[in-house]
Amino acid sequence: MASHLKVHYFQHIAGEGFGxxxxxxxxxxxxxxxxxFFALPVDSALDIEALPQIDEVDLLIVMGGTMSVNDEANFPWLKMEKRxxxxxxxxxxxAIGLCLxxxxxxxxxxxxxxxxxxxxLGWHEVRKVSHVPPDYFQLPEQFNVMQWHSESFEIPKGAVHLAENDACRNQMYQIGKNVLGFQFHPETTPESLxxxxxxxxELALFQGPYVQSVEQLQRANKNKFIQGNQILNQAIDYVLQQTAAQRRAV
Known part of the structure; x- marks a missing residue:
């Protein structure tokens, strides 16, 4: 009998599950x-041994959160998570990383x-970057997805830039064939929104030309969520298939 796929996710705020x-x-x-991580005491530095054994994880999904990755003083477990x-x-x-x-x-x-x-904050257009190599993860030329962020990442050294928009240049990247990092929230459902x-x-901290009102967000019909959800499912399949192919090639 084939073994089960062991998926682990890092959750940083209450209520934000897999979507x-x-x-x-x-x-x-x-x-x-x-x-x-949100359930840990605020002053907890967390021993790395408390995290799962790496060989027991087949796929990692790192969820979003309201904190900054740079705020290790207030969230000391961030340092251990990055390690x-x-x-x-x-x-x-x-691995797949969503927003935070x-x-x-x-x-x-x-x-x-x-x-x-x-x-x-809200529904915004994102476009695929030109000249993405054909064997990398392929996005639609343009798509509409949920955004909710104040900070953004630089593209890691050696990674391939996959997506951008007018508000935020770095919307998605790929590392090797098995890691995808998103700035947007493809996992959003009506319930999680x-x-x-x-x-x-949190809402009171957001303002500007790319911030939609609560009323606008609440009017979104269910079809609005489908494209992002499909992209995330395809991303999961892609990193699993690419990892399996690499293992077979060894």
């Missing part, structure tokens, strides 16, 4: 586990994460 990809992962017969990520990525295993998760992977590999010139919209303190 749309949970159903897809269950179709892949995945066993899902999580590290809930674990470096070990995991060095093993050539598949994409920033964490980039930062763990030495790329800067800093304030974006403008904030993005509603949870985000209940955080009035």
């Amino acid at each position: 749309s990809c949970y159903t897809h992962l269950k179709r892949l017969n995945a066993e899902i586990s999580a590290t809930e 674990w990520l470096r070990r995991y990525l060095a093993m050539g295993k598949p 998760g994409g920033q964490l992977i980039a930062n763990a590999l030495g790329a800067a994460v800093s304030r974006n010139p403008v904030q993005e 509603q949870l985000f919209l209940e955080d009035e303190e």
Whole structure:
């Protein structure tokens, strides 16, 4: 009998689970586990041994969060999380980072994460970068997805830039054939968006030309979420297939 796909995710804020990809992962017969950093005491530095054994993780998904990757003083576990990520990525295993998760992977590999010139919150167009190599992850030429960020990542050294828009140049990158980092939120569902919209303190921090109102966001019909959800499912399939192909080639 084939072994189950062991998927682990890093969760940084309460209420932000897997979103749309949970159903897809269950179709892949995945066993899902999580590290809930938000549940740790604020002053907890977290021993790296408390995180999962790397050889027990077949796919890592690093979720978003309201904190900055640079705020290790207030969230001391960030330092240990990045240290674990470096070990995991060095093993050539598949990973997907979503918003803060994409920033964490980039930062763990030495790329800067800093304030974006403008904030993005809401549904915005993103476009595929020209001249992406044909054997890399292929995005639609243009697509509309949920954005919710104040900071953005630099493209890690050796990575390929995949997507951009007018508000934020670095929307997605690929490292090797098995790691994808997103600045946007392809995992968003109507239910997860509603949870985000209940955080009035977080919403009050956003303003500018690329910030949509709560009323605009609440009017979004279910079809609005489909394209991002499909891109994320395709990204999961891609990193798993590419990792498996690399192993067969060894």
